[in-house]
Amino acid sequence: MINRQNYEIWFLDFAEGRLSEDQTRALMDFLAENEDLKTEWEEMEWVALPADNSFVFDRKELLKQPTAEDLELTHEDNLLIGHLEGDLSEKETKELNQLLSHSPQLQTDQKIYQATVLKPKLSEKYPAKNELKRKEKKRIPFRLLMQMAAALILLMALVFALRKKDSTKQVIPIVEAPKVETNKEIIPVVKPNQAPAKNEIKEVETIAEIPTKHKTSTTQKHTKSKAVRRELPPVEEVKMPPQEPVVVQVPKSAHQQKRPTIQAPPKPILEPQLPEPKPVIAHTLVNEKPVKLKKESSSPKSNSRRIALNKPKQLIGQVLHKGIRKVTKTESSSTRLSIPEAVVATVGKVTNSATGYKHEKTPTVQKTCIRIGKFKFSRVRRVRR
Amino acid sequence: MTTKQYNDAVDAFADGLFRFAAKQCNDRSLAKDIVQDAFTRLWMNKENVDFTKVKSYLFTSVNRLVIDYWRKSKRMTGMEAAPQTAGKPDEYSNLKEILDRELQNLPEMQRIVILLRDYESFSYAEIGVITDLSEAQVKVYIYRGRKALKKRLEKMNIVA
Structure with missing residues (x-):
């Protein structure tokens, strides 16, 4: 209440x-x-909230199961097909069994329905199944790839370092020095057309070991040559082309302790007459063939060629130029570059940038302008009279 | 889907797809091309296809390719594919040949759903996915197709 x-x-x-x-x-x-x-x-x-009738589920028809009327079938046919398809509930199955037990016609219909079930011909197979298959690509993991790259770089660096180290022990001048003794020093001489006898080969000396200053005291000379001798083998054959064997001969004489210098045959050149040699970078000459100096080699008077150790700057320049030509591919005579031009061009190739080189020379001033990409360098030099 | 799964799918489903396509278009070489196209599509989309659904994907592809083929051939002939006339019972040696022939006389969708149901034992839902029909529609097509086949077999008095 x-x-x-x-x-x-x-x-x-x-x-x-x-x-x-x-x-x-x-x-x-x-x-x-x-x-x-x-x-x-x-x-x-x-x-109290009023119901919103605007919400209507529009898929009711999809959820509805078709009735016998929808299927345009009799109830019996619906049961028979449903049984065939496995769609009947227990109640419907019982109903069908009751109908079947009382109707022979329905039993015949059931057999016909069962006959409508298609059976695949399993012997019929796709003829080229292997053509459809794909091969699996084995992917190299990125980490492994990086490790391989690092190992390769290290290997290359090692090879390069070893080659560089070996090059310091290689020989440059191929010298057959005439057994002429100067008052103080022996000058090595190139004799290309004549292979030296083995007993004549005494010692090989590298360019790097050539002293930078020509005039040194006697004690300095002794210490330097001794240092060289410790590094070098007593006798070494020079690995050069057979027609131009290269060896450095150091005479057995008392001047053995003294630094060898260049001698122009047939007359020995005395030390004071030679121009002062400048330091030479040994590796620039590694594995290079003997440089042909046209003026000297074409001389009919002398059968031997002389390596211009008295002109190391030219020698280095020629070798450098030759190497740079390979990089810049300017072998043709029409596009032959000067050394500075070639160096600038090489830098441009390596850095993938535009380059320019300009050299002007007046009686009083030398002006050089270099442009590599965005960078410009210029130098003005007064000419000394 | 990995390459191995793709190759497994070839082993598992290529034959069934070939039979399904061959029944649909009555041309073995064309069926072979259709199956190849379906697998090519699968390979192109292998990153997007889940291996558990690859069977439905392949049958859907083949079904669409077959329908495209039928539509093109109808366009080329300029007429609807005329249903084949029922042959005499003594022209066929066994029930299977008769059934295969009568199957071709069924409407396209009834034929497709019955083939998928009987050959590959797909559920109504799976057939619905393959054919873009609702489950109820699939059921209707299957029941009507069975009824039509039964009527034709009844006429021939083959099954007694």
Whole structure:
């Protein structure tokens, strides 16, 4: 029974539609008797939300299972096909079994339906299955690839370092020095057309070991030559083309301790007459064939060629030029570059940038401009009179 | 999908696809081309295809290729493919040949769903995915196709 202690429950039940007609009537009577609660009643009315009928599920048809009418089948046919397809419930299966037990015609229909089931001819196979298959590509992991690259770089660096080290022990001048003794020093001489006898081969000396300053004190000369001798084998054959064997001969004489210098045959050239040699970088001459100096080799008077150790700058320049030509591929005489031009061109090739070289010479001033990519270098030099 | 899974799919499904395509278009060389095309498509999209769904993917591809072929051939002939007339019972040596022939006389969609159902034992849902039909529609087509086949077999009095 509604009273002032439980009227809120009655209000909620009314709002949710759970009150019967009698209960609703009792509620209305209660509200008439207690007008002070009418305000509270009116406030509760808005709680109920009206249903939004705009929401409609539009796939009902997809969810519906077709009936026998939809399938345009009789009930029996529907059961028979359903049994064939495994769609029947237990109740429908029982119903079908009852019908089958009473109807021979239905049994015949069932056999015909069972005959409609297609059976694949399993012997029929795709003729070229292997053509469809793909070979699996083995991917090398990136880490392994990096390790391989690092190992390769190290190997190359090692080979390069070893070659460089070996090159320091290679020989340059091929010298057959005439057994002419100067007052102080022996000058090695090249004799290309005549292979030296083995007993004549005494010692091989590298270009790197040529002292930078020509005029040194006697004690300095002794210490330097001794240092050289410690590094070099006592006798070494020079690995050069057979027609131009290269050896350095150091005479057995008392001048053995003295530094060898270049001698122009047939007359020995005294030390003071030679131009002052400059330091030569040994590795620039590594594995290079003997440089042909046209002026000297074409001389009919002398059968031997002389390596121009007295002109190391030219020698280095020629070798460098030859190497750079290989890089810049400017072998043709029409595009022959000067050494500075070739060096700039090589830098341009390596850095993949445009280069330019300009050299102007006036009686008073020499001006050189080099451009490599964005960078420009210029040098102005006064000519000394 | 990995290359190995792809090759496994070739081993597992190429024969079934070939039979399905051959039944559809009655041309073995064309069926072979269609299967090859389907596997080429699979290889091109192997990164996007889940191996568990590869069978449905392949049958969908073959089904679409067969339908395309039918549509092109209809366009070329300029007429609807005329249903074959029912032959005399004594022209066929056994029930299988009759059934195969009658299958060709069924409407296209009924033929497809029955082939998929009987040859590959696909569920209604799987057939629905392959043929872009709802499960209910698949069921309707299968039931109607069975009924049509039964009627034709009844006429021939082959099954008694």
